[in-house]
Each structure stands twice: as structure tokens, then as C-alpha cells.
Amino acid sequence: MRDLLPDEIELRDATAATILGVYRAYGFRRVETPALESIQLLTRGEGGENEKLIFKVLKRGEKLDLTRAAGEADLADLGLRFDLTVPLARYYAHNHARLPRPLKAVQIGPVWRAERPQKGRYRQFTQCDIDILGLRSWVAEVELILATTDALTALGLKDLVVRLNDRRVLVGLARRSGFDPSRYDSVFIALDKLDKVDWPGVSKDLESAGHPRSAISRLRELLSTAGRDEAVARPATPGSGTGSRLDEMRQRLGEHADEEAFTALGAVLRAVRDEGGGRFEITFDPTLVRGMSYYTGPIFEIASSAFPSSIAGGGRYDELIGKILGQDVPASGFSIGFERVVSILMEGAGRAARPQKRIAMIFGEDRDDLAAVLPAARRLRAEGHSVSLELRGKKLGGQLAALTAQGFDGFAVFDGSERPAVRWFEERRATPGQGEES
Amino acid sequence: MRDLLPDEIELRDATAATILGVYRAYGFRRVETPALESIQLLTRGEGGENEKLIFKVLKRGEKLDLTRAAGEADLADLGLRFDLTVPLARYYAHNHARLPRPLKAVQIGPVWRAERPQKGRYRQFTQCDIDILGLRSWVAEVELILATTDALTALGLKDLVVRLNDRRVLVGLARRSGFDPSRYDSVFIALDKLDKVDWPGVSKDLESAGHPRSAISRLRELLSTAGRDEAVARPATPGSGTGSRLDEMRQRLGEHADEEAFTALGAVLRAVRDEGGGRFEITFDPTLVRGMSYYTGPIFEIASSAFPSSIAGGGRYDELIGKILGQDVPASGFSIGFERVVSILMEGAGRAARPQKRIAMIFGEDRDDLAAVLPAARRLRAEGHSVSLELRGKKLGGQLAALTAQGFDGFAVFDGSERPAVRWFEERRATPGQGEES
Numbered sequence: 001m002r003d004l005l006p007d008e009i010e011l012r013d014a015t016a017a018t019i020l021g022v023y024r025a026y027g028f029r030r031v032e033t034p035a036l037e038s039i040q041l042l043t044r045g046e047g048g049e050n051e052k053l054i055f056k057v058l059k060r061g062e063k064l065d066l067t068r069a070a071g072e073a074d075l076a077d078l079g080l081r082f083d084l085t086v087p088l089a090r091y092y093a094h095n096h097a098r099l100p101r102p103l104k105a106v107q108i109g110p111v112w113r114a115e116r117p118q119k120g121r122y123r124q125f126t127q128c129d130i131d132i133l134g135l136r137s138w139v140a141e142v143e144l145i146l147a148t149t150d151a152l153t154a155l156g157l158k159d160l161v162v163r164l165n166d167r168r169v170l171v172g173l174a175r176r177s178g179f180d181p182s183r184y185d186s187v188f189i190a191l192d193k194l195d196k197v198d199w200p201g202v203s204k205d206l207e208s209a210g211h212p213r214s215a216i217s218r219l220r221e222l223l224s225t226a227g228r229d230e231a232v233a234r235p236a237t238p239g240s241g242t243g244s245r246l247d248e249m250r251q252r253l254g255e256h257a258d259e260e261a262f263t264a265l266g267a268v269l270r271a272v273r274d275e276g277g278g279r280f281e282i283t284f285d286p287t288l289v290r291g292m293s294y295y296t297g298p299i300f301e302i303a304s305s306a307f308p309s310s311i312a313g314g315g316r317y318d319e320l321i322g323k324i325l326g327q328d329v330p331a332s333g334f335s336i337g338f339e340r341v342v343s344i345l346m347e348g349a350g351r352a353a354r355p356q357k358r359i360a361m362i363f364g365e366d367r368d369d370l371a372a373v374l375p376a377a378r379r380l381r382a383e384g385h386s387v388s389l390e391l392r393g394k395k396l397g398g399q400l401a402a403l404t405a406q407g408f409d410g411f412a413v414f415d416g417s418e419r420p421a422v423r424w425f426e427e428r429r430a431t432p433g434q435g436e437e438s
Numbered sequence: 439m440r441d442l443l444p445d446e447i448e449l450r451d452a453t454a455a456t457i458l459g460v461y462r463a464y465g466f467r468r469v470e471t472p473a474l475e476s477i478q479l480l481t482r483g484e485g486g487e488n489e490k491l492i493f494k495v496l497k498r499g500e501k502l503d504l505t506r507a508a509g510e511a512d513l514a515d516l517g518l519r520f521d522l523t524v525p526l527a528r529y530y531a532h533n534h535a536r537l538p539r540p541l542k543a544v545q546i547g548p549v550w551r552a553e554r555p556q557k558g559r560y561r562q563f564t565q566c567d568i569d570i571l572g573l574r575s576w577v578a579e580v581e582l583i584l585a586t587t588d589a590l591t592a593l594g595l596k597d598l599v600v601r602l603n604d605r606r607v608l609v610g611l612a613r614r615s616g617f618d619p620s621r622y623d624s625v626f627i628a629l630d631k632l633d634k635v636d637w638p639g640v641s642k643d644l645e646s647a648g649h650p651r652s653a654i655s656r657l658r659e660l661l662s663t664a665g666r667d668e669a670v671a672r673p674a675t676p677g678s679g680t681g682s683r684l685d686e687m688r689q690r691l692g693e694h695a696d697e698e699a700f701t702a703l704g705a706v707l708r709a710v711r712d713e714g715g716g717r718f719e720i721t722f723d724p725t726l727v728r729g730m731s732y733y734t735g736p737i738f739e740i741a742s743s744a745f746p747s748s749i750a751g752g753g754r755y756d757e758l759i760g761k762i763l764g765q766d767v768p769a770s771g772f773s774i775g776f777e778r779v780v781s782i783l784m785e786g787a788g789r790a791a792r793p794q795k796r797i798a799m800i801f802g803e804d805r806d807d808l809a810a811v812l813p814a815a816r817r818l819r820a821e822g823h824s825v826s827l828e829l830r831g832k833k834l835g836g837q838l839a840a841l842t843a844q845g846f847d848g849f850a851v852f853d854g855s856e857r858p859a860v861r862w863f864e865e866r867r868a869t870p871g872q873g874e875e876s
Contacts, residue, residue, distance in 0.1 A: 006468055033442075
């Protein structure tokens with residue numbers, strides 16, 4: 001875990017405000033769940049590997065009986081949430097009678113994972129999810145994708161590429177290739193590495209896992225582009241993943257093609273492409289695999305030229321809420337990698353992004369300046385500026401340099417001689433490169 | 439703990455944004471610390487009774503050795519923060535080299551206390567604090583009070599009364615009355631109940647605690663207003679707590695009056711009163727006691743006619759950071775009772791406060807409406823509205839009624855007959871009382 005310093009928090013706050021503003025414009029409403037959930041909920045198997053990383057909270061008072069405790073299960077009753085999806089499913093199950101249906105929810109908040117500390121990974125970090133609960137139609141995916149590309153565009157991210165696939169297409173591929181139906185998950189895990197290790201690596205992984213060579217070679221054929229026997233590759237050039245590739249895959253899968261899945265993917269591609277115009281690229285990519293096992297339908301990711309891996313991902317999970325509520329509730333969601341986005345924006349962030357001027361008013365406590373300083377500060381604040389009162393230090397020059405380094409845009413120095421004189425030191429800010437060292 | 443529903447979260451978000459906006463205008467900058475701190479920090483004695491209410495986090499992996507664990511101390515290494523002040527002191531101690539001095543910090547975030555569940559009290563709740571670290575001058579208190587009254591006024595709270603006292607005045611009162619110096623804390627705890635039990639109750643408490651009658655009676659005399667032998671009462675009428683009351687107290691305490699404290703209080707009263715104009719009341723109240731033992735100087739509270747108890751409180755704590763850092767750092771802070779303020783605003787909250795219109799666009803998935811719906815939604819969003827796509831239900835009338843109950847301000851229904859016709863159902867919103875039942 002780590003402390004956040006003011007410059008970074010201000011960027012994070014502004015980022016969150018921009019994202020929330022766009023999602024609100026799309027009719028999503030804020031949902032908030034507590035940080036702590038019951039251990040039972042968090043360890044019921046929907047969280048995959050993350051369930052091993054739960055911070056567990058000690059029972060309190062009489063409930064904690066050390067003499068009878070045989071293991072962790074007897075010691076802890078609560079845990080810190082490791083994602084926002086499992087708590088949202090619990091939230092909907094508990095509150096659905098008071099919530100609109102469909103519910104369009106946006107969540108932003110911290111999650112915790114007890115990972116070994118490593119560079120760029122923190123044990124407390126922020127997630128930002130939107131979910132549409134109670135809507136079975138592909139219209140949900142259209143909204144999720146349009147809203148999220150709009151949000152990322154509003155943050156200034158460029159060259160967005162949306163990749164779209166469907167769990168049912170992956171299952172069709174595995175079935176048509178002839179893999180053992182009980183071992184599809186292992187096929188998908190190997191395929192998921194395609195963008196890191198290329199096809200020879202995936203093929204080797206599948207062989208080591210004991211899958212038949214005939215199935216592996218058939219999978220390669222099915223994934224080769226444009227019917228030619230070329231290397232399996234993710235669609236790289238704009239337009240290569242158009243609807244025609246979708247139609248081709250439908251034909252290749254033959255009787256193993258899930259008609260509902262292909263119809264939905266086609267409708268999503270068309271609607272998003274018509275509305276998205278040239279603002280971003282969307283492409284069907286049959287090699288896209290999303291990690292979580294709870295996905296049941298369309299899955300999707302967004303990449304930006306500014307970052308090597310994806311910056312947002314999501315999919316449909318029609319069965320997760322049913323496992324808690326006892327009745328099926330269709331659901332689909334999209335999660336922005338908030339920490340990744342912030343790290344991208346941090347690199348490009350200049351002070352230019354700040355609309356508000358930061359002004360320091362410098363005066364002496366022992367003089368009678370305050371009666372002049374306070375009304376002047378009030379007027380500047382009313383104009384939208386941030387005004388900080390600063391007591392005059394021993395050396396004014398050094399103090400001004402320090403304040404400039406802190407990012408102040410201007411100064412007013414009250415010298416208290418007669419009527420307080422206001423002098424401005426704007427020229428420090430006018431010199432390019434000055435004051436950027438903080 | 440509890441789930442928050444969209445209507446309440448939107449009010450909470452707007453409240454936080456208003457408060458943060460005012461504090462930023464005063465030059466305060468956001469600080470954020472992790473939710474988890476080390477158990478050592480949280481249990482070092484600065485948190486008073488709150489330390490009994492810590493949610494403790496189980497050690498992980500090899501560190502957790504049940505066979506050797508003799509008690510809770512062997513099982514937990516982290517805890518959820520119970521306030522924002524102790525973590526801020528740790529934050530400043532760790533990061534002071536990278537932080538401006540003075541640091542004007544604003545924090546808003548959740549804290550956790552393992553209290554027994556009761557009405558209106560939650561085990562996770564939000565605190566909102568501002569603190570000025572590294573400034574010994576009474577100018578800090580002037581800024582804290584002006585910024586906080588401005589923030590509360592911006593939220594629409596009326597008839598604000600600031601009560602101001604000083605720990606050193608309380609000590610002077612106890613000394614002048616002749617209480618046992620080792621038992622001043624017990625005197626202050628009894629005095630703190632004055633607004634609940636009146637003087638006879640306080641007097642009885644002091645007697646039961648074994649304090650001498652002579653001291654109790656002397657304390658009553660010192661606290662009686664205007665030199666007359668009337669009942670001890672908190673200043674109730676405007677102007678009754680003016681500087682003259684401060685001067686009178688200084689004289690009554692004689693050699694036990696802390697000159698520095700009285701000078702600072704006088705300067706704060708004058709500066710705040712001159713600048714605050716008629717916007718709020720500020721009054722010296724020698725009966726004000728703030729609970730936390732770490733206060734060392736001025737202490738203050740704000741009450742509003744809208745709420746029976748105080749809605750913000752704070753004080754100077756010059757020694758807390760030094761206990762962690764090993765070198766003294768003067769500090770003073772003000773905390774807004776965020777949950778109280780939200781509960782006040784909830785009662786008065788109407789839809790009028792929402793500037794953005796919420797519009798539902800209703801269409802059929804099976805028709806080809808989407809190509810018309812999406813550009814229309816985009817235009818309305820660009821105008822600042824929130825537009826939610828809604829699939830047409832079986833009965834339009836019932837669907838519109840449900841959406842109205844959810845708080846939608848307007849509807850566009852695409853009937854797909856020829857060119858999509860847009861019909862507006864604004865009249866539902868025009869009828870007073872309609873749609874307010876949600």
C-alpha cells in the first residue's frame with residue numbers, strides 16, 4: 001500500500017470525475033458497497049485466483065475463541081473485497097426489490113489484494129466498473145462499449161481499438177477442433193497467451209498440457225485469417241476484423257457455431273461502428289480470451305496506442321448473480337483499468353490540465369495585514385481561483401522559489417507598509433520549464 | 439455496514455464535491471492514505487476509546503502461526519483506520535520531506551469502527567477533515583474556521599454558530615478552581631456534558647467522581663456569565679460570547695490565565711468576525727470541551743439550527759505528529775461530520791438540486807430504431823443531459839410510470855413506424871407531487 005501525494009491525487013480525482021461524468025451522461029448511476037464483505041461470499045469460487053489474496057478480518061469479542069480455533073476459517077468472519085463484481089452481485093441480490101430493472105450501475109472505489117509487493121502493483125488500488133444488470137439484449141454491450149470508449153476519449157486517450165469476442169465462439173472453436181470437452185478451460189488459458197508468445201508458444205503449451213496434435217492443428221486452421229494458411233495473428237491492421245471475418249468464422253464453425261452468439265456479435269459490431277464513426281476502431285477477434293470463468297457471452301477489451309496491454313475489459317456474466325440470488329439475472333459489465341489509465345495520464349500530465357489558478361497570499365502575522373488579505377482572498381476565490389494564505393518567511397526570494405516549485409501560479413505579497421501593496425510574480429510562471437521540478 | 443442506493447450516493451457525491459471545491463479554493467490539497475495501517479500505529483494510545491473498535495486483519499502465509507499464537511496480538515498485523523487524524527500524522531511523518539510546509543491537507547474517505555450496530559450508526563462511514571500541518575500561528579485557526587463555515591454555507595446550511603475555546607483555558611479554569619492537577623481530564627469529561635444535563639447534572643457528576651465541593655463551586659462561579667450569580671449556561675443569545683467575555687475570563691483566571699492562549703483567541707475572534715461579516719456567528723465559550731486528549735490549544739465546534747448537536751469540530755494538536763516523527767510539528771484541524779451533514783441534506787433534498795435532466799429513450803431491439811436512437815442520445819448528452827437507453831416493455835404506460843418513479847425527467851419513445859417519432863412525456867413531471875414517491 002502507499003500514500004498518495006497531492007499532485008497525483010488531483011490527477012486521480014480529475015480522472016474519476018471525467019469518467020463518472022461520461023457514465024452519468026449515459027444514464028449509469030452510482031452504486032457503493034462496503035469495503036468489507038462476509039468471508040463466505042468472497043470465497044465461494046467466483047473470484048478465481050484472487051480468492052487466495054483476501055485480507056481477512058479477525059472476529060471480534062466473544063466470537064473469537066482461540067482455544068477452539070483449528071484454522072483461519074475459525075478466526076475470520078469478514079474480508080476486504082478483492083474486486084467490485086462479486087460485491088455488486090451480492091448488492092443486487094440483496095437490494096433488487098428497491099433497484100430499477102435494468103440497473104445501470106457505475107462503481108469506483110478501492111479493492112484490496114494481499115499480493116507480494118512489486119513495482120507498479122499495490123495492495124490497495126482503485127477499480128472503475130460499469131454494469132448493466134437485468135438486460136439480456138446485446139443492446140447492453142452496445143452501451144457499455146460506447147460509454148467506455150467515450151470516457152477514455154474524454155480523458156484524451158488516442159487510437160482506441162475495441163476487440164470483441166464471445167465465450168460461445170471460443171467453445172465452438174474448441175468443439176470444432178476436437179478438444180476434450182472437460183478441458184476447454186486449459187485450451188483457453190493457453191490461447192490467452194497468444195499476444196505474448198505467438199502461435200508456436202501457444203501450440204507448445206497445448207502439447208505440454210497433453211492436448212491431441214490433431215486438435216491443435218485444427219484450431220490453428222480455424223484461426224488463420226482470410227482462409228489462407230498464414231500464421232495465426234490477432235487482427236493488426238484496421239478493418240481486418242470486420243463483419244466479414246465474423247461471417248467467415250461462422251461458416252468455419254459450421255454446426256458448432258452458436259447462432260445467437262453470432263447474431264449478437266454482428267448487431268453489436270454494426271451498431272457500435274455506425275455510431276462510433278471514426279472515433280475508434282472495433283474489431284471481431286476470435287482469439288480474445290478473458291480470464292474470469294464466470295463469463296457466459298460477449299467479451300471485450302480496449303487497447304490504446306499509449307499502452308502495451310489492454311486498458312479496459314469486460315464481458316457478459318449471466319449466471320453469477322443467480323448463484324447468490326437463486327434466480328437468474330442477466331448481466332454484462334466493463335471495467336476500466338483505472339491505475340493503468342492514471343499511469344498513462346501521469347506521464348503526459350502537464351500543469352496545463354489545471355483550469356484553476358493557485359495563488360499564494362503572503363503576509364505577516366504581526367502586522368495588521370489580515371484585514372486586507374482576507375477580503376482580497378475572498379474576491380479571488382469567487383473568481384474561481386485557489387488562494388492559500390502563507391505567512392511571510394525570513395527570506396522572501398527563497399520562499400517564492402519554494403512556492404513556485406510547489407506549483408503556485410501567482411503570488412500576492414502584502415508588505416504592510418501603508419495600504420497593502422499587491423505585487424504579482426507571474427513572470428516566474430511565464431518562463432517555460434520553470435516550476436516544473438516538483 | 440450498509441449498501442448505498444443511487445439517490446443517496448448522488449447526494450453524497452454532490453456534497454463531497456461542494457466541500458472539496460470550497461477547500462480547494464482555500465488552497466487545501468487532497469491527501470489520501472491507505473485504509474489499512476499497522477496495528478502498532480493504530481494502538482499507540484492516540485485514538486482513545488476508538489482503539490477498542492479496530493477491525494484487525496489476520497496475518498497472512500507463514501506469518502500466521504496458530505500453534506504459537508497466545509492472543510490477538512500474535513494474529514493480526516494490520517487494522518482498518520478508525521479516523522483520518524492518526525493516519526495523517528503517520529503520513530506526514532513518512533512523507534514530510536516531499537510535502538510543502540505548511541501542508542494544507544483535505545481528506546475525505548471511509549473509516550471503520552466495530553461498533554454494535556444501532557440506528558443511524560454504521561461500522562463504515564465517511565469522514566471529511568482539513569488540517570494545517572507545520573504552522574504554529576493562530577492564522578491556521580482563522581483559515582480552518584473561515585473555510586469550514588464557507589463549505590457548510592455552500593451546502594445551504596443556515597444559522598451557523600462557531601464556538602471557540604482553548605485547552606489552556608480549560609486547564610486555567612481547573613487550576614483556578616483548585617481541582618487535583620492529576621484529575622483534570624475527569625473534570626473536563628464532566629463539563630463536556632453541560633449541554634445535555636445542565637449545571638446540576640455536571641455538579642453531581644463531579645461530586646460522584648470525588649472532586650472537592652469547594653472546587654466545584656468555584657468552577658461554577660468562574661463560568662457564570664457577566665459576573666452575576668446566574669446559572670452557568672452556554673452563550674445562547676447572539677453577541678453574548680463576544681470578546682468582552684474573553685477579557686472577563688482572562689481577568690477571572692488571573693495568574694492562571696495563559697497569556698498566549700488568550701492573545702490567540704482574541705486574534706482569531708477578531709479576524710473571523712471581521713471577515714465573516716453577518717454570514718455566521720462566532721462566540722467564545724469557556725465550557726466547550728472536545729473529547730480527544732491530543733488537543734493542546736484552540737478547540738472549536740460549529741452548530742447549525744438544522745441539527746441538535748455539532749456538525750463540525752476540531753482543534754490544535756501540536757504534539758501528535760512529534761510522537762511519531764520524533765520532532766515537533768504544530769498542527770490544527772477541523773472535521774466536518776459528513777454523515778450528519780448528509781442526513782440533514784437528505785431531509786431537505788428535492789429533485790430541484792439536480793441540474794442534469796435524466797431522459798429515457800425507449801425503443802425496440804427488434805426494430806431498426808438504434809441507428810436513430812444513438813445519434814439523438816449523443817446530441818442530448820452533448821447538451822449536458824443524462825440519457826439512458828431503455829428497451830420498450832410490453833406495456834408502455836406501466837413502463838413510463840415505473841421510469842417516472844425512478845426519477846426520470848423526460849422520455850423519448852421511438853415507435854419505429856416510419857421515421858422514428860419522438861414524443862415527450864414531460865407533462866408527468868409538470869404535475870406537482872408526481873414522481874416523488876421513489
